[in-house]
Amino acid sequence: MLPCRDEAAALRLLLPQIPGVFSVIVVDNGSTDGTPDVARGLGARVVSESMPGYGAAVHAGLVAATRDFVAVMDGDGSFDPGDLLPLLDDVRTGRADLAVGRRRPVRGGVWPWHARLGNALVVAWLRRRIDLPAHDIAPMRVFRRQAMLDLGLQDRRFGYPVELLQKVVRAGWRVVEHDVAYHPRAEGTRSKVSGSVTGTARTARDFWRVLA
Numbered sequence: 001m002l003p004c005r006d007e008a009a010a011l012r013l014l015l016p017q018i019p020g021v022f023s024v025i026v027v028d029n030g031s032t033d034g035t036p037d038v039a040r041g042l043g044a045r046v047v048s049e050s051m052p053g054y055g056a057a058v059h060a061g062l063v064a065a066t067r068d069f070v071a072v073m074d075g076d077g078s079f080d081p082g083d084l085l086p087l088l089d090d091v092r093t094g095r096a097d098l099a100v101g102r103r104r105p106v107r108g109g110v111w112p113w114h115a116r117l118g119n120a121l122v123v124a125w126l127r128r129r130i131d132l133p134a135h136d137i138a139p140m141r142v143f144r145r146q147a148m149l150d151l152g153l154q155d156r157r158f159g160y161p162v163e164l165l166q167k168v169v170r171a172g173w174r175v176v177e178h179d180v181a182y183h184p185r186a187e188g189t190r191s192k193v194s195g196s197v198t199g200t201a202r203t204a205r206d207f208w209r210v211l212a
Contacts, residue, residue, distance in 0.1 A: 001026075097144070100134055
């Protein structure tokens with residue numbers, strides 16, 4: 001599943017790289033650049049979610065999914081979809097209930113300082129407070145669909161990953177983390193989170209609202 005808003009340029013390069021084992025759902029969250037048309041043209045199923053917010057898009061895709069195992073990844077071209085395969089294997093074989101990726105930038109400047117700092121602070125708080133067995137906020141993840149629905153996640157904005165991690169730890173899920181390559185976004189796209197200090201601050205506000 002790829003939650004997307006104005007990611008047409010990225011999807012043209014990303015969708016052909018996704019391993020055939022995955023059935024791709026692109027959740028369009030209010031794009032104005034033709035993202036849905038590009039996704040359909042490349043064989044993806046498109047789901048529209050009018051409520052703005054990362055959590056709203058992910059939840060819509062989760063509800064629409066029909067397979068037992070679900071993988072979630074940003075649609076901006078910053079991740080290698082092949083890195084999802086070890087995560088899928090962990091969950092399929094029962095080694096984990098949730099397999100997540102830990103971003104490893106491929107070069108300097110890929111992960112802006114303000115976004116990296118905000119992520120580090122949230123993860124440090126979670127590791128101290130609930131003994132989170134991960135070092136990132138699960139930007140790539142694989143899990144069983146029904147199990148995730150049963151958690152009853154409520155956040156529909158950028159606090160969604162933080163709520164997810166808190167609830168899986170409290171529910172006793174086995175979490176396995178893998179390093180994943182973190183690349184520059186595709187040209188012609190801009191991050192709603194790390195593309196500016198303002199975007200990062202807005203996301204941090206959503207994080208701390210969930211943590212409070």
